[in-house]
Amino acid sequence: MSEERNRVTRRRFGTSLARAGMAAAVGGSAMEQAPAQAPAQPAAPAGGPVAPNDQLVFAGIGLRSRGMYDLQRLLPDSRVRFVAIADVRESARENVKSYVDKHYGNNDCKMYRDPAELLARPDIDALLIATSDRWHGPMAMWAAQSGKDMYIEKPGAMSINESYAMADNVRRYGVVYQSGAQRKNQFAFEFAVGLARSGRLGRLLAVHADTAIGLGTVDEGGHSWWPPETPEPEPLVLDWDKWLGPCLWRPWNSAYPDRGRGEFWDFHAGLLEWASHTVAMAQWAADMEHTEPVEYVPDGPTFRGDGLINRYTIYCRYANGVQLVLRNHSWMLLGSCSNRFEGTEGWVEVGDSGRIEVSPNLKSLVPTKIGPKGDPTGEHIREFLQCIRSRTPPRANAEVTCHTHVTSHAAWICAQLNRKLTWDPAKRMFLKDEEANRMRGRAYREPWRMEALATSM
């Protein structure tokens, strides 16, 4: 964080503007499931080489498998100069440094164990953040409070309250935020959304989103079990206190760093493994990006008490009557992260398979050549870099990410309580359900804090 009184000079201000004003193109896309070591498509800067003083100075926080994947698409862009990495794991820090130094042919990438030290550097303009889920919200808020733009992996927040706090901080400090919901820049999804938004489907009836609980299970006990305690690693190797961050304390076990997200409620963001993409897409298609459904109705087996509620449908309804239907994983067999939008005059379905299925009356609208089917992360990063220049919100900005997350968390609370819930988007609370309202937040473990205007109690 910028913890010093402002000493901005006219020259530094001018330099920042110049950095923000560079235009070029970023490296292309590649398949999402490609191994992290796979070489990224080389950069193709449209504007030619960029002078070092005019580059955007980037740093990374928590870059491992997905983070390295993003880094490989960011680093070749000539507008970017990557200078530092912060990570609680020594091995991860060194891995990123090694990769970056090899790319630049020097030894300049600085390493930090504490992200606060990195955030305090005034020379850093923007961040690539790909920590585990529990740190996305706090990191986004700290980055915003430090005046740094950010490309941050999803999910963006662990609770309803954290979703609002994240978006409020980004708005308050005027930074550019791009969530890693990269399908917003993928052709098939853009086409489907365009059909819905243009009126080609007639009056919109329902938008469907493929969701998944994630990589593991969440049970009625909140998956609050603890593996047995084992001796903690040296903080320099893995800083357990910082790894846990704002999550509830629990004794160390080596299982957490490898299995931490999927199997433990404390580290898990509910439906948002896929909902971060698909609900975002559904709300975009329905022109409901700045609100949430007002009603949530669960349909499926109740919690069994010993594991999964991976078979479910949650019917949600927006104030205008349009339905949002949350399905469980891969229900349409169009690949992961599938969506279906249906109206009075037609329907469209898309997924990660890259196929576009439409009702017969709309077949003539589907292009014969439908563009790249692969993962659009490169395009998504490129949009982010352009928005840093123009200071305009990118497609997966904090505001729409917030509403995607509130919707998904509200649906997840509905599933956990297994009862119909009514939501008031203006008051940011459930109506006549105190237990559900209490589930909107997760108190941060000391000494971490949100620094946000509190949501109604």
Place this chain on the structure above:
Amino acid sequence: MPQTTAQTPTPQAAPGRGAAPARPVILPEYDALPIWKMEPPKLVAMVKDPSSTVFQKAIACKKLAFVGGKEAVTPMAALLSHPQLSCYARFGLEPNPDPSVDDAFRDALPKLQGRLKIGVITSIGVRKDPKALDALTKLIDDSDAEVARAAAASVGMIGGMQASRSLQAALGRTNSPVFPVAARAALLCAEGLMASNRPRALDLYAQLSAETMPKPVRLAAIRVLNAAGPAPEYAKKWPAPTGEAADRDKSGFLGRER
């Protein structure tokens, strides 16, 4: 109804990552499920019981966050001084709407130090307890800088006129590392005041737009002020160009502003 290419969802296993994994092997002493199914009176009894393990008390607090009433407050508040369980007690107490929670946090404040005190200060801020403002204002000058920072942040979260006065005073007497947090808190406070006392909020924003403020706070304040209208001293800020500036001013733009 429109047709679809989708398979009818069935309760049978679906392909891919959604297929049901087996429940992991869980040691009985670390199994949360039996505790999770308890009714509130039993959960409260478990928190109170000196023979309960740390795990049992932790999970009981976690569940009481959603279902605990007034009777759960005192037992959980007793854990606020416990190094490992304090976070669970706060997790259980923060969302509890009973007003006795605020009393419990305020009572705990002078008895705690370091991290545990910071946790309680933060919870008070989350609950927006105006009765704690006097105590928190004093803590902005605490010798423990982290306590002071947490106190400033919570004053901002509580907001209102008294909080704005506290923070305005703090901006005049604190230095790094407390000053930047006080500035952010004042920004938060100003935002909260915009609906209830706009002139006071704009006054605070004007103070936060000074060059001495941390850059992110200053820019945030300037953006709000820009949206509110032009600076009152607009005309005075454009002196007639002289010397080299006048020579460069081919358009005459600067001169027009006089």
